[in-house]
Amino acid sequence: MSMKNKFLHPTKYVVIVILAVNVxxxxxxxxxxxxxxxxxxxxxxxxxxxxxxxxDMDYAExxxxxxxxxxxxxxxxxxxxxxxxKKLYDDSYLSEDAEGRVWIDAYCGHTFDEVRKDSNSIxxxxxxxxxxxxxxxxxxxxxxxxxxxxxxDVNQILLDEYVxxxxxxxxxxxxxxxxxxDSVFTVTGVVKVDExxxxxxxxxxxxxxxxxxxxYSRKDAQSGDKFDEAQLDTSDSTGSSGxxxxxxLCYEAxxxxxxxxxxxxxxxxxxxxxxxSDEEKEKMRSSLNFEDIEIVDNTAxxxxxxxxxxxxxxxxxxxxxxxxxYPYWENIARHEETHQYKSLCYRAWLLVIPILSLIYACIVAxxxxxxxxxxxxxxxxxx
Numbered sequence: 036m037s038m039k040n041k042f043l044h045p046t047k048y049v050v051i052v053i054l055a056v057n058v059x060x061x062x063x064x065x066x067x068x069x070x071x072x073x074x075x076x077x078x079x080x081x082x083x084x085x086x087x088x089x090x091d092m093d094y095a096e097x098x099x100x101x102x103x104x105x106x107x108x109x110x111x112x113x114x115x116x117x118x119x120x121k122k123l124y125d126d127s128y129l130s131e132d133a134e135g136r137v138w139i140d141a142y143c144g145h146t147f148d149e150v151r152k153d154s155n156s157i158x159x160x161x162x163x164x165x166x167x168x169x170x171x172x173x174x175x176x177x178x179x180x181x182x183x184x185x186x187x188d189v190n191q192i193l194l195d196e197y198v199x200x201x202x203x204x205x206x207x208x209x210x211x212x213x214x215x216x217d218s219v220f221t222v223t224g225v226v227k228v229d230e231x232x233x234x235x236x237x238x239x240x241x242x243x244x245x246x247x248x249x250x251y252s253r254k255d256a257q258s259g260d261k262f263d264e265a266q267l268d269t270s271d272s273t274g275s276s277g278x279x280x281x282x283x284l285c286y287e288a289x290x291x292x293x294x295x296x297x298x299x300x301x302x303x304x305x306x307x308x309x310x311x312s313d314e315e316k317e318k319m320r321s322s323l324n325f326e327d328i329e330i331v332d333n334t335a336x337x338x339x340x341x342x343x344x345x346x347x348x349x350x351x352x353x354x355x356x357x358x359x360x361y362p363y364w365e366n367i368a369r370h371e372e373t374h375q376y377k378s379l380c381y382r383a384w385l386l387v388i389p390i391l392s393l394i395y396a397c398i399v400a401x402x403x404x405x406x407x408x409x410x411x412x413x414x415x416x417x418x
Contacts (some may be wrong), residue, residue, distance in 0.1 A: 045399060056392075057392050060385050060389060063385055064382050064385050067381055067382050067385075068378075071374075074371060074374065074375075075337050075375070078364075078367065078368060078371060079172070079173055079175075080171065080172045080367075080368070081333045081364075081368055083096045083139075083170065083171040083287075084096040085334075087289050092128075092291050092293060093291070093293065094289055094290065094291060094292055094298070094334070095289070095297075095298035095299065095332060095333075095335070096171070096287065096288070096332075096333040097287070097288050097298050097299055097330065097331070098285065098287045098331045098365065099115075099285065099286040099287070099302065099328060099329070099330055099331075100284065100285055100328070100329045100360065100361055100365065101283075101284050101285070101286075101327060101328050101359065101360065102284075102327040102357060102358040102360065103282075103358060103360060104327060105327035105328060106144065106283055107282060107283040107284075107286060108282060112142055112165075112283060114305075115286060115302075115306055116140065116305075118301075118304065118305035119140075119288060119290065119301055119302065119305050122304070123138065123290065123291065123301070128291045128293075138290035138291065139167040139289050140286065140287060140289070141166035141170070141288075142164070142165050142166055142168075142248070142283035142285060142287070143162050143163060143164040143165070143168060143248065143283060143285050143362065144162070144163040144251075144282050144285075145160065145162055145281070145284060145360065146161050147159070147241065149215070150192075150198065150202065150215050150220075150244060151202075152202045152203065152211075152214070155201070155202060157198065157201050158241050159198055159241050159243060159244050160239060160242065160243040160244070161243075161244055161245075161246060161251065162243060162246075162362070163245075163246055163248040163251045163281045163283075164182070164246070164247065164248055165247065165248040165249070165283070168245075169181040169182070171287050171289060172364065174227070175226060175227040176224055176226055176227070177199075177225045177226060178207050178208070179208070179209035179222070179223050179224025180209070180223050180224045181223065181224060182246070182247055184247060188221070189250035190218060190219060190220045190246075190250050191223050191246065191247060191250070192213065192215075192220035192221070192244050192245070193224055193226060193244065193245040193246075194222060194224075194225050194226070195225070195226050195228050195242050196226065196228055198244055199222075199225045206225045207225075208222050208225060209222055209223060209225075210222065218250075220246065220250075228242070233367050234363070234367060236366075236370075237364075237367045238363050248281065285360070285365075286306075288302055290302075292334070298332070298334075299330070303330055306330065308328065308330055326357060327357060327358070327359065328359070329357075329359050331365070336368065337371070337372065337375050339379060342376045342379055343376075345372065345376070346376055
């Protein structure tokens with residue numbers, strides 16, 4: 036039998052091998068898909084919108100990231116809030132007699148400092164947070180509770196488990212006292228630290244603590260560039276009046292998004308961001324972001340089309356053209372984007388095998404059908 040005939044008349048053994056290979060490919064694709072999905076769902080900071088989704092409305096989680104020089108003070112945050120609130124009200128997604136809250140927001144700054152207990156002190160990342168930070172970032176608790184953002188006592192502190200161990204030798208330390216500079220802080224609880232490689236890399240050299248943003252005054256901000264949350268209207272977002280703190284380098288909002296990009300456009304408009312048209316993008320010499328602000332739609336970032344769109348700039352991902360600060364959860368999400376894209380490419384390559392198998396099956400079926408038709412025609416001519 037010629038090679039052509041062998042190709043067009045596969046044996047049962049060949050058919051079984053092809054079927055077995057396709058079953059194996061199907062299993063590998065399913066495993067890759069479920070593994071990628073599990074990794075996405077484990078990013079609790081990227082799942083805030085999913086926690087707010089309901090049968091009547093889809094939600095989106097939008098983040099703004101700023102450089103140190105362009106961070107947000109209390110007045111700037113209030114302006115963003117007012118703009119979002121007004122837009123939701125004008126579009127009838129918010130009403131004065133509505134029960135419950137329609138949207139939430141959070142913000143945070145970052146600096147380094149030393150915390151001490153008695154004569155023992157360690158250098159830490161200090162995340163100065165406000166709004167509904169722990170609703171958007173439900174960091175797993177090891178003991179105690181999150182910061183009480185509605186309390187009049189703003190000198191609270193939440194430790195990660197390594198800081199708790201270094202200072203107290205354990206994790207059951209709620210109610211204990213420690214110092215940052217001359218200020219005494221009360222420990223509310225201890226959060227777990229993820230031991231995965233990506234978290235370890237993003238977390239950085241120092242362990243972390245979280246304090247209310249209005250309780251913290253930067254040592255190098257003597258000139259008066261301080262955060263005063265007393266300026267904020269907290270009618271639709273938690274917070275407490277207080278005194279000083281760092282600028283917010285990250286602002287996040289979870290809000291209704293009934294149509295594609297609605298929430299993204301609402302937050303962009305509130306932050307004064309103007310999106311470029313496709314024609315304007317084509318004329319640009321560089322696709323890098325040279326601005327001091329960046330907006331991210333966390334709800335859409337892991338969708339297939341968004342991963343493919345972002346892949347156009349993947350060759351330049353290591354290039355930075357600005358000083359925008361990314362907190363560790365954003366760096367982890369950016370790392371996961373790369374992993375999700377690789378997983379998507381892996382499944383796409385695997386998909387080639389069943390596609391080729393289907394094409395081969397069609398060719399064989401067409402050949403068999405042609406032979407049967409030829410036999411019928413020959414039988415008719417015979418009679």
